[in-house]
Amino acid sequence: MTQSFSELSLSPAIEKAVAEMGYATMTPIQAQAIPVVLQGRDVMGAAQTGTGKTAAFTLPLLQRMLKHENASTSPARHPVRALVLLPTRELADQVAEQVKLYSKYTNLRSTVVFGGMDMKPQTAELKKGVEVLVATPGRLLDHIEAKNCVLNQVEYVVLDEADRMLDIGFLPDLQRILSYLPKQRTTLLFSATFSPEIKRLANSYLQDPVTIEVARSNATASTVEQHLYRVEDDDKRGVLKQILRERGIKQAFVFVNSKLGCARLARSLEREGLNTAALHGDKSQDERLKALEAFKTGAVDLLVCTDVAARGLDIKDVPAVFNFDIPFNAEDYVHRIGRTGRAGASGLAVSFVSGRDTRLIGDLEKLLGKKLELEALEFEADRRPAGRFNDGQRAWQQADGQDLERRAIRESRESRSSRESRADQRPARAPRAPADPLFDKPYEPSVASDAPPSWEVSQRPASRSASPNIKTRRKVPALFKSAPAPAQES
Structure with a gap:
């Protein structure tokens, strides 16, 4: 099996770029995948995160596309020939940077498009013509609908972190994107984990694929030291600071x-x-990129993040990963702790387990296929010890029985004196005005309750000539006045 990059017979331009990046020996996924991709075969690769999957598909694709290399400035001479799809913006930006480094001594062009950014600069890059397009599915569909890019000459398609893209609902978008591509193409799927459902879905995209698994599915890296501590929710922040201090962890x-x-x-x-610094989905893309760059350069020590940063981010020499919360999806645990111990280096993964995480730990044990032991940790609680009080001089003093008694008496006196002083400061109330007897008098109706309504009382006395047997017409209150009769025309 090929182990050195010098044995791959890559072009001098690509070999020079690889040597400048310090690559000498290939990782297992690179050693098995690169020769197969160079042959033009479809690949379904599964490997632990941090083992160099990006180089495993980028280097052979660049080598095969060198036959299309040209120095023309015409966009028509630089159609999209390789499409790399990724689930997150950060991962897309990272892969695009790697592609640029690998192809820096060639005339092959590349760019990246993802959401959260203005489309105009991305459109300008696409209009210039690119051979390698790195994208997230949603933003790529935006550009396709805007007719900013044409994918009818694509020869290679890469689905990186394919299981993640399908898990988070990108399957309809992927199907739409694949419908724009030629049927004759080379398709590569790379991911750290493959569930049986994902394999069945992936088989519909690939033609006679070569399956490469360099490690047991869903396995964690052996270079990562893992600890699971039983910690209550209220103590997690204190335990985190204690471990950082005791182990001297800087990042x-x-x-x-x-x-x-x-x-x-x-x-x-x-x-x-x-x-x-914080990194989560509600941050703008500019804020997310700045936080990630500050962490890479060492300007930030702790990067508090959601699973948006769990996949594929390659930041070298990160000594530790803390699972402040156990992930809801057990597979995300593998990706989280894969942020440390990369490229053969050692790392530390610490997880805090509270009482409500029993089911999540069970799912994690089922995924890893082994029993996880929860360790006890002696936590130095940062609380006010009993029998101590603050003397008002910014220092805590130890108190004996007499001190506590004197303190209680002093506080009682101070509270009583403060109440008396507040009572003295209250303004005197104004004398109350004499009460009006009219308002104290009970209600007396002015008309007897058995009296007829006012509208039934005749305004004029009844005529004496009327017979006592003739009853007068009863009057009722009218809501509307009757309209006057129209005058008749003569």
Whole structure:
């Protein structure tokens, strides 16, 4: 099996770029996938996260597309020939950067399009012509509908983190995108995990694929030291600070399950003096990219994030990952802890397990196929000890029995004196005005209750000539006045 990049017979331009990036020996997924892709076969590759899947599909695709390389400035000479689809914006931006580095000494063009950004700069890049297009499904459909890109000459399609894209509902978008592509093409699927359902769906996209699995499905990297501590929810933040202090950890990912919890935890850690940034879906794309770049450069020590950062992000030398919350999806645990211990380096993964996480731990044990042992941790609670009081001089003093008694007496006196002083400061009330007897007098009706209504009382005395046997017409109140009769024309 090929183990060195020099044995692949890559072009001098690509070999030079690979050497500058410090690549010498291939990882297992690269050693098995690159020769197969160079032959033009479809590939279904499963490997642990952080094992170099990006180079496994990018290098052979660039090598095969060198036959189309040209220095023409005409956009028509640079149609899209390779399409790389990814689930998240951060991962798309990262893969696009890697493609540019691998192809820097060639005339092959590449660009990236993803949501959360203005479409105009992306449209301008697409109009210039690109051979390699890296995109998220939603934004790519926007450009297709706007007729900013044509995909009828695509020869290679890569679905990176394919299981994630299908899990989060991108299947309809993928089907629409694939309908715009030629039927004769090479399709590559790479992911850290493959469920049986995802394999069945993927088989409809691939033609006679070569399945490559360099590690047991859903396995975690052996270079990562894993610890699961039983911690109550109220103590998690204190335990996190304690582990950071005891182990001397300078930089780490901190994963939470919700966007609101991510923002709150980041603000809380920032108030406690830790250099922290938040990364979640409610952040604008510019804020997300700035937080990620600050973490890469070391300007930020703790990156508190949701699972938007769990997949594929390649940040070297991150010593630790903290699962502040156990993930709802067990497979996300594999991706989270894969942010450390990358490229053979050692790493630390710490998970906090509370009493309500029993079902989630059961799902995780089923996925990993082994029993997980929960460890006890001696937590130095940062609380006010009993029998101590603040003397008002910004220092806590130890109190004996007499001190506590004197303190209680002093507080009682102070509270009594404060109540008396407040009573003295109250303004005197104005004398009450004499009561009006008219308002105190009970209600007396002015008309007897058995008296007839006023409209039945005749305004004129009854005529004496009327017979006593003739009853007068009873009058009723009228809501509307009758309209006057129209005058007759003579």
